[in-house]
Amino acid sequence: MPDACFYQIGRDGPAQRVASAVAAVAATEVDGFAWLHYRQATKEDLTELVGLLGLHALSIEDCFDDNQIPKIDDFPDNTFILFNTFQYDHGVLDVGEINLFLGKRFLISISHVDSSHHSYLDGVEQIVARGIEETRQGPSHLMHLILDHVVDQKFVAIEALEDELDRVEGALIADPASFKPAELIRFRRYLLRLRKSLFHEREILSKICRRDYPLISEQTIYHYRDIYDHLVRFYEVTESYRDIVTSLMEMYLSMLNNQMAKAANETNATVRRLTLITTIFMPLTLLAGIGGMSEWTMITGPRNWRVSYPAFMLAMVVIGFVSYVFLNRLDRKRTGASRTRSR
Numbered sequence: 001m002p003d004a005c006f007y008q009i010g011r012d013g014p015a016q017r018v019a020s021a022v023a024a025v026a027a028t029e030v031d032g033f034a035w036l037h038y039r040q041a042t043k044e045d046l047t048e049l050v051g052l053l054g055l056h057a058l059s060i061e062d063c064f065d066d067n068q069i070p071k072i073d074d075f076p077d078n079t080f081i082l083f084n085t086f087q088y089d090h091g092v093l094d095v096g097e098i099n100l101f102l103g104k105r106f107l108i109s110i111s112h113v114d115s116s117h118h119s120y121l122d123g124v125e126q127i128v129a130r131g132i133e134e135t136r137q138g139p140s141h142l143m144h145l146i147l148d149h150v151v152d153q154k155f156v157a158i159e160a161l162e163d164e165l166d167r168v169e170g171a172l173i174a175d176p177a178s179f180k181p182a183e184l185i186r187f188r189r190y191l192l193r194l195r196k197s198l199f200h201e202r203e204i205l206s207k208i209c210r211r212d213y214p215l216i217s218e219q220t221i222y223h224y225r226d227i228y229d230h231l232v233r234f235y236e237v238t239e240s241y242r243d244i245v246t247s248l249m250e251m252y253l254s255m256l257n258n259q260m261a262k263a264a265n266e267t268n269a270t271v272r273r274l275t276l277i278t279t280i281f282m283p284l285t286l287l288a289g290i291g292g293m294s295e296w297t298m299i300t301g302p303r304n305w306r307v308s309y310p311a312f313m314l315a316m317v318v319i320g321f322v323s324y325v326f327l328n329r330l331d332r333k334r335t336g337a338s339r340t341r342s343r
Helices: 023-028 043-055 057-063 122-131 139-172 183-211 218-290 293-300 300-340
Strands: 006-009 016-018 031-038 069-076 081-091 092-102 106-111
Touching: 006 023, 016 023, 023 031, 023 043, 031 122, 031 139, 043 057, 043 106, 043 122, 057 081, 057 092, 081 106, 081 139, 081 183, 092 139, 092 183, 106 139, 122 139, 139 183, 139 218, 183 218, 218 300
Parallel strands: 031 106
Antiparallel strands: 006 016, 006 031, 069 081, 081 092, 092 106
């Protein structure tokens, strides 16, 4: 696709493509207006239009500054609009930029390209061809078609973001242990970018709908109000998504804390059982250490081993059983008292 296309749009028939910007502007002296569409403009391309159409140098600089926010500037001979485009694919949000110069007898559209070197306004010529009846009414009508196309792209990107957010929410609920909180941080960063862009674009359309710019015809105000309504809705949806992401982050932390508390309780129960076993065997170990088999035989006599040994073993069992019952009751009383205090 060529980097620039120049059209002369008359009162009848389709848009006529011409060889150069000068030819397109010259044709407007007879009929219609000029549409200069740049896929990726250079400074030399736009500098040529300064003398031809009276573009301001500051607005040309804004076309090549990637850190600009959406805005609208009014100059004596034209109105400059900077607008953002949204594309969401494979978990990556791409916020692009288009630039529009609106004059009384011309419209200049400048599209930047994405990482795949695709224009953000690909297919806009076909849209203009289908809406040629509206396009013939003037440059502001053509600008409406372009902005409406950009807003439709925003809707597709926001829907894709919503589907991805639903998937992340399902993954969090299904398995919080293996969930990656970086997903939520990524979504929050994307939503902040969307909110910033939509806020300024909403202000642009608000100014247009107030009829602050004389180059935008009265007849198109109703069409721009429709775009304004879409941007307001997108802004509200973005705000609701931010609340959802915040709630998911809080849910993740709560579920993680619950799992940690459950693991701590299981560890405490295991330690309690081991402590109980150790406590039961402590007196038995003491008795075995002091009065082992050899000492017990000396006390009871070697000939009485058939009676003395079973008696010794029985005493050990009785002592162990009594210790177990005593410690188990003591543990139950402590557990019941802790539950009462928690209530």
